[in-house]
Amino acid sequence: MKGKRVLLTGGTGGLGLGVTPAVLARGAEVTIPYFDAKDVERLKSFVSPEDFARIQFVPANLTDEGSVENVINRMGQVDVLIHLVGGFSMGKTHDYSLREWKRDFDLNLTTTFLVCKHSLRKMLVHGYGRIVTVGSRGALQPAGQLAAYCASKAGVVALTQAIADETKGTNITANVVLPSIIDTPTNRDAMGAENASLWVKPESLAQVICFLASEAAHDVRGAAIPVYGNI
Ligand SMILES: NC(=O)c1ccc[n+]([C@@H]2O[C@H](COP(=O)([O-])OP(=O)(O)OC[C@H]3O[C@@H](n4cnc5c(N)ncnc54)[C@H](OP(=O)(O)O)[C@@H]3O)[C@@H](O)[C@H]2O)c1
Incomplete structure (x- = not known):
């Protein structure tokens, strides 16, 4: 990924927190759209000051097409798209509000569509691209109280594989990783650290993502890769 945008x-x-240092370590030029400035501050503890200074931060709401276009226009070219944005809320289907349903679909599936659409426009002109999206184990093995999340992540898998089909015959690839539980600060706060050693480390998932985002992965198309750790 050296020199890749x-x-x-x-x-x-x-x-x-695991993927950003790994991408920077490979010599890429990194642009990070952010929603909440305090999370930009938190990242400072995870990368060196020199690497931090190399990141272009752009405020954005990736559920909004104009905002996505603004980020991509600021970059000029997109060689690699690594789309980590996503999130979930919980509730049984009969109690679930349409507002929350739409929020899960917006955050997981609409953002994926928008960043892929506008990145692909650049990649197709340039003749090169790597797209890595993030699904979830729940896309293949849906769990109760997570219907909107699992359905929207299944959509992310389908969208990524459709793009892989559309880009056959080019040097553009699209693949999706399917994590189980990731060892993040939020999950430790929510579930305690008792079982955290079994969860997937962000640094470990970063290795898989960086391979798929590399030139070397040119023959891997439309893969949905389970990264479950020990659970
Ligand atoms: N955590 C898990 O156990 C787990 C398991 C399976 C799959 N996943 C998937 O893995 C991915 C990363 O999860 P995570 O735990 O790192 O989530 P996270 O800590 O909640 O981070 C979400 C990121 O998305 C950004 N974001 C949220 N809404 C946005 C918007 N409208 N526009 C632009 N950026 C927005 C946030 O930006 P700010 O920081 O600026 O707010 C944040 O950087 C997600 O797709 C998630 O569904 C997670």
Whole structure:
């Protein structure tokens, strides 16, 4: 990824704390759209001051198409898209509000569509691209109280595989990783650290993502890769 222009969404989030240092270590030029400035501050503890200074931060709401276009126009070219943004809320289907349903779909699936759409426009002109999206184990093995999350992540898998099909015959690839539980600060706060040693470390998932985002992965298309750790 040396010298590649990387759009790294969610680079300030829990998974981003492992992926951002890994992408920087490979010599990429990194742009991170952020929503909450305090998470930009938190990232400072995870990368060296020199590496931090190399990151272009752009405020953005990636559920909004104009905002996505602004980020990508600021970059000029996108060689690699690593799309980590996503989130979930819980509730049984009969109690679940339409507002929350739409929020999960917006955050997981609409953001993926928008960043892929506008990155692909650049990649197709340039003739090169690597797209890595983040699904979830729940996309393959849906769990109760997570219907909107699992359905929207299944959509992320389908969208990524459709893009892989559309880009056959080019040097553009699209693949999706499917984590189980990631060892993030938020998960430790919510569930305690008792079982954290079994969860997937952000640094470990970062290795898989960085391979898929590399030139070397040119023959891997439309893969949905389980990264479950020990659970
Ligand atoms: N954590 C898990 O156990 C787990 C398991 C399976 C799959 N996943 C998936 O892995 C990915 C990363 O999860 P995570 O735990 O790192 O989540 P996280 O800590 O909540 O981070 C989410 C990131 O998305 C950004 N973001 C949220 N809404 C945005 C918006 N509208 N526009 C732009 N950026 C926005 C946040 O930016 P700010 O920091 O600026 O707010 C943050 O960087 C997600 O797709 C998630 O569904 C997570």
